[in-house]
Amino acid sequence: MRTNWASATAIALLVSLSTSAAHAEEVTAWRLIISDHANPKVTVVDAIDGEKLDTFEIKGPASLHRSESGRTVFAVQGSAGVVAGIASGISFEEHGDIDVEAPKLAGVEITGKKPSHFVEHDGDFAVFFDGEGVVRIISEKSVLEGKPDFRAVKTDAPQHGVAVAYGSHVLLSEPNREKPDELPVGIRVADKAGAPIGGIHACPDLHGEASSGNILAFACATGLLVVSHGDGSPAIRHLPYADSLPNGKTTTLIGGRGLQYFLGNYGADKVVLIDPTIESDAFRLIDLPTRRVHFAIDPVRAKFAYVFTEDGQLHQLDVVKGEIANSLKLTDPYSMDGHWSDPRPRVAVAGDKIVVTDPLQGVLHVVDATSFEKTGDIAVEGKPFNIVSVGGSGQTHEGE
Numbered sequence: 001m002r003t004n005w006a007s008a009t010a011i012a013l014l015v016s017l018s019t020s021a022a023h024a025e026e027v028t029a030w031r032l033i034i035s036d037h038a039n040p041k042v043t044v045v046d047a048i049d050g051e052k053l054d055t056f057e058i059k060g061p062a063s064l065h066r067s068e069s070g071r072t073v074f075a076v077q078g079s080a081g082v083v084a085g086i087a088s089g090i091s092f093e094e095h096g097d098i099d100v101e102a103p104k105l106a107g108v109e110i111t112g113k114k115p116s117h118f119v120e121h122d123g124d125f126a127v128f129f130d131g132e133g134v135v136r137i138i139s140e141k142s143v144l145e146g147k148p149d150f151r152a153v154k155t156d157a158p159q160h161g162v163a164v165a166y167g168s169h170v171l172l173s174e175p176n177r178e179k180p181d182e183l184p185v186g187i188r189v190a191d192k193a194g195a196p197i198g199g200i201h202a203c204p205d206l207h208g209e210a211s212s213g214n215i216l217a218f219a220c221a222t223g224l225l226v227v228s229h230g231d232g233s234p235a236i237r238h239l240p241y242a243d244s245l246p247n248g249k250t251t252t253l254i255g256g257r258g259l260q261y262f263l264g265n266y267g268a269d270k271v272v273l274i275d276p277t278i279e280s281d282a283f284r285l286i287d288l289p290t291r292r293v294h295f296a297i298d299p300v301r302a303k304f305a306y307v308f309t310e311d312g313q314l315h316q317l318d319v320v321k322g323e324i325a326n327s328l329k330l331t332d333p334y335s336m337d338g339h340w341s342d343p344r345p346r347v348a349v350a351g352d353k354i355v356v357t358d359p360l361q362g363v364l365h366v367v368d369a370t371s372f373e374k375t376g377d378i379a380v381e382g383k384p385f386n387i388v389s390v391g392g393s394g395q396t397h398e399g400e
C-alpha cells in the first residue's frame with residue numbers, strides 16, 4: 001500500500017465526497033527520522049514509498065529518541081547544548097484511529113550544558129545535562145502543546161549521568177566524588193523536589209539504561225540494577241553478572257517489547273540476553289562473528305532483535321533460542337578501529353521493514369523483516385547516521 005500523509009488525506013476526502021455516510025479508511029503510515037553525522041539536520045522520510053517529507057535544520061549533529069507513543073522525536077544535540085522536540089505527525093487515538101499530519105519542529109527546545117542521556121518513563125522525558133549535573137523533565141503533552149514547561153532537579157556534581165522521572169519520584173545517578181571524570185557510582189531515589197530518600201544503590205561504572213514492560217534497568221560494572229514499582233516508592237535490587245560470564249560489563253542496554261528481556265553489549269564481539277525476572281541463568285552470552293556496531297529490538301516480531309557487525313552484516317537474533325537465526329551482508333566493512341564516534345550504520349525497525357543507515361554511501365538499506373531479504377534502498381543526502389521510526393496502521397474518519 002502506497003500512502004503518505006497527503007495521499008491518505010486525498011483518498012479519504014474522495015471517499016467522503018462520494019458517500020454521504022461517515023466512512024472509515026484503513027491507513028498505514030511509517031516514517032523514518034534520520035540525523036546526519038556531520039551536519040545539523042534531521043530528515044523525515046516516508047518509509048512506505050521512500051519519499052522525503054521534510055528536512056529540519058537544527059543546531060548540531062544529533063542523537064535521536066522517539067517517544068513510546070511515537071508522537072514526538074527528540075534530537076539531542078550534545079555539542080550544541082540543546083534538545084529539540086519534533087512532532088512526528090503520526091498519532092493514534094483510542095479505538096485504533098490514526099491521525100496523520102505533516103511532521104514539524106514542535107517549537108520546544110530544552111537547553112543546557114552537554115545534554116546526553118535521554119529517558120522516557122510514563123510519558124515524562126528526562127534529559128540529563130552532563131555539564132551541569134542537572135536533569136530537566138518535561139511531559140509529552142507539554143512538548144506537543146509547544147510549552148517549555150519543564151522542571152529541573154540537580155545532582156551534586158557534573159557527571160556523565162542519567163535520571164528517570166519515576167511517577168512521584170526521580171531516580172538520579174550519583175557522581176563519583178573522588179574521580180569526577182569517571183562514570184557515576186550508583187542510583188539515588190529522590191522525591192519530586194529532589195530531596196533524597198534513603199541511601200545510594202551501588203552501581204559502579206553506571207552507563208546504559210532501558211525499560212522492558214514494567215521493569216527498568218541500569219547497567220553497572222557488577223551487574224544490573226533492576227527497578228520495579230514497589231510499595232509507595234521504587235523497589236531496586238541488584239542482579240549480579242553470572243559467575244559463568246567472562247570478564248566484562250554492559251554499557252549499552254535496550255529493552256524488549258512484547259517479551260520482557262534486556263539486550264546489552266558485553267565485550268566488543270558479544271551481546272548478552274538478560275531475563276531480569278529470574279535469579280539463576282539470567283544471562284545468556286551470544287558470540288558474534290566480528291565486532292558489534294549497533295543493535296535494535298524488533299517491537300513487532302517480539303522474538304527477534306538485530307545486530308549489525310563491522311563486517312557489514314545484519315544479524316537476526318532469535319532472543320528465545322539465544323542464537324543468530326539469519327545473517328545478511330548489507331554494506332562495505334565499517335571497522336570498529338578508529339574513533340568510537342566515527343560514522344557507522346544504525347538500525348531501526350519500521351513495521352515490516354528493517355532499515356539500516358549506511359552513512360558513507362548516503363543510503364538507507366531496506367530489509368523485509370519476514371523474509372530477511374534486502375528489498376531496496378533509499379538515498380539520503382549527506383551522511384545518514386542515527387535513525388528512529390514511528391508509525392503503524394489505523395482507521396481515519398475523514399468527513400464524519
Ligand code: ZN
Pocket residue numbers: 116117160207
Ligand atoms: Zn553515555
